[in-house]
Amino acid sequence: MIKMMKIINKQQGFGLLEVLVSMAVLSIGLLGMVGLQLLTLKNAYNSHLRSQATILISSMADKIRANKAGIDNYNNINIATLVAGSAPVDNCYDETDVTKICSVADMAKADAYEWSTEVNNALPNADGNIDCAVNVCTISLSWDERESDPDDPSSTGIVNKEMTMEFEL
Numbered sequence: 001m002i003k004m005m006k007i008i009n010k011q012q013g014f015g016l017l018e019v020l021v022s023m024a025v026l027s028i029g030l031l032g033m034v035g036l037q038l039l040t041l042k043n044a045y046n047s048h049l050r051s052q053a054t055i056l057i058s059s060m061a062d063k064i065r066a067n068k069a070g071i072d073n074y075n076n077i078n079i080a081t082l083v084a085g086s087a088p089v090d091n092c093y094d095e096t097d098v099t100k101i102c103s104v105a106d107m108a109k110a111d112a113y114e115w116s117t118e119v120n121n122a123l124p125n126a127d128g129n130i131d132c133a134v135n136v137c138t139i140s141l142s143w144d145e146r147e148s149d150p151d152d153p154s155s156t157g158i159v160n161k162e163m164t165m166e167f168e169l
Helices: 002-010 016-067 068-074 104-122
Strands: 127-133 136-146 160-166
Touching: 002 160, 016 068, 016 104, 016 127, 016 136, 016 160, 068 104, 068 127
Parallel strands: none
Antiparallel strands: 127 136, 136 160
16 A cells, blocks of 8 residues: 555656646647738738729729720829829819819829829829720739748838739720
8 A cells, every 4th residue: 555655646746747738739829820810811901902903903994994085195194193182173073063074184184183092092102004005005003012021031021012904995
């Protein structure tokens, strides 16, 4: 009976060691889950930006198609040259004056201004261009996204993305 008591005394604390190992494994698993959640959030935000760019490009393409007669007025438009607050004198989007008639040139200016405002509000560090020739237009947008490079720890994590759409009228 005395020998059994000594064996039991030698095994004291083993259960506590098992709990400690379990907690370490659980902590590592939880840290991995947090990392996955952060990666998911970043990718969801980048996906949102790409969706916004697609919508903005398609919206401008529809505006150009609706104003085919003014296609020459959409050529060589750059968002950087459209300064915020430089709204066209004749605001073709004025909902209070339903009798207002805009020329095709005024409509193109109003479209470009409104598009540049939407792009600057939706995309970080955005730039955009519209080039139209004869019956073909090209619309391009660029913006910044967060992207980490696991091979280069000194990278800033900011990458410039670009999307271009070419369409015929």
